[in-house]
Amino acid sequence: MTQVISPVDWHAELTVRRARVWSIAAEMNCDAVLIYGCEGHMEPFRYLTNFVPVMGDGWGVLSGADALACVLNFDWQIIEARRKSGVADWYGHFDTVPVLADLLGSPHLQRVGVAGLHRLPVAVYEALRRVRPMIDWIDIGAPVTALRRIKSPFEIQLLREAGRITDAAFDVIRAEIRPGLTEHDVAARLDYAMKRMGAGLSFPTTVISGNDDPIMIRMPINRTLQAGDTVMIDMGAMFEGYQADASRTFVLGQPSVVQRRVWQTVQDSYQAALNQVQPGIPCQATHVAALQVIESAGYALIHRVGHGIGLATSFEWPSLISETEPFQPGMTFCLEPGIYVPGAGNMKLEDDFVVTESGCERLTHSSHDLVIPL
Numbered sequence: 001m002t003q004v005i006s007p008v009d010w011h012a013e014l015t016v017r018r019a020r021v022w023s024i025a026a027e028m029n030c031d032a033v034l035i036y037g038c039e040g041h042m043e044p045f046r047y048l049t050n051f052v053p054v055m056g057d058g059w060g061v062l063s064g065a066d067a068l069a070c071v072l073n074f075d076w077q078i079i080e081a082r083r084k085s086g087v088a089d090w091y092g093h094f095d096t097v098p099v100l101a102d103l104l105g106s107p108h109l110q111r112v113g114v115a116g117l118h119r120l121p122v123a124v125y126e127a128l129r130r131v132r133p134m135i136d137w138i139d140i141g142a143p144v145t146a147l148r149r150i151k152s153p154f155e156i157q158l159l160r161e162a163g164r165i166t167d168a169a170f171d172v173i174r175a176e177i178r179p180g181l182t183e184h185d186v187a188a189r190l191d192y193a194m195k196r197m198g199a200g201l202s203f204p205t206t207v208i209s210g211n212d213d214p215i216m217i218r219m220p221i222n223r224t225l226q227a228g229d230t231v232m233i234d235m236g237a238m239f240e241g242y243q244a245d246a247s248r249t250f251v252l253g254q255p256s257v258v259q260r261r262v263w264q265t266v267q268d269s270y271q272a273a274l275n276q277v278q279p280g281i282p283c284q285a286t287h288v289a290a291l292q293v294i295e296s297a298g299y300a301l302i303h304r305v306g307h308g309i310g311l312a313t314s315f316e317w318p319s320l321i322s323e324t325e326p327f328q329p330g331m332t333f334c335l336e337p338g339i340y341v342p343g344a345g346n347m348k349l350e351d352d353f354v355v356t357e358s359g360c361e362r363l364t365h366s367s368h369d370l371v372i373p374l
Contacts, residue, residue: 036116163363183220202236202243230345247350
């Protein structure tokens with residue numbers, strides 16, 4: 001049964017978040033904060049509001065730890081936004097610049113911190129500079145984003161539920177997948193399973209089948225599954241904004257020698273990476289360990305071994321291929337070693353984790369078994 005999250009719990013979480021952002025603004029001598037999120041990159045805005053519009057951008061003006069006003073391009077979701085955010089002051093206008101100029105119109109504003117500046121449209125930025133020339137715009141995106149690196153117990157609870165729903169969808173498709181279905185059929189069944197359990201999708205579900213045209217990632221096509229196929233599925237349930245990201249690989253019937261060898265290497269590299277997950281060990285050590293296993297077997301690791309999860313997946317910190325910061329309790333991430341070669345197709349194994357004081361907790365638990373008996 002899907003969890004029901006109390007508005008009281010959300011209010012407590014959002015209150016802490018806004019206070020932390022306001023503290024960053026105060027440390028940087030800012031008089032207010034402008035928060036911006038665009039379609040596909042709503043994380044700064046959602047972090048402070050628990051809301052993302054169906055269409056358009058999201059703007060927030062934080063003028064105190066408990067003083068937030070928000071602007072959307074459309075007004076049709078204002079009631080929903082008020083309920084989810086606990087904020088009464090919402091506006092919906094297609095041209096957001098005049099509204100933002102009014103909200104930033106106080107004569108005492110001299111320095112305004114901006115979270116989301118790297119995504120801010122140039123035209124909007126220039127327009128705001130024209131109408132509010134007295135304001136210095138200060139990029140505070142890095143410290144605000146850093147607040148999301150260590151997840152709160154509440155956030156981890158949401159990620160556990162996203163993982164549980166993802167597992168349940170994998171269990172459904174493991175029981176239903178068979179030759180004769182198309183990749184679109186498989187993706188549709190997975191999407192239905194997750195939505196039926198009260199979740200959204202972290203990203204469009206990926207299904208890649210066949211053994212002789214390996215490609216790291218693509219959208220499902222109308223190819224019909226056949227006996228002997230490798231079928232790689234990459235998907236995730238999104239629960240209350242928090243996004244799981246997991247992959248499983250199946251072989252329909254008895255695997256070939258090549259499929260078994262590649263899959264064993266993927267599993268070995270997964271375990272080698274997982275062995276590096278301890279507080280104090282650099283994040284990058286996971287990638288190095290997986291790479292050594294895969295290259296020693298004569299294959300190539302053509303993408304990073306993993307990345308953070310939270311309000312985003314692929315864009316969430318840390319990127320495990322390059323991050324030298326050490327693991328800390330409360331960090332959440334996925335491990336996803338994969339090998340893509342003719343004869344075996346796409347083979348990837350991916351799970352989600354949270355770092356603990358003594359190691360890590362796995363958040364996705366569905367079976368790693370390769371074979372689908374026919």
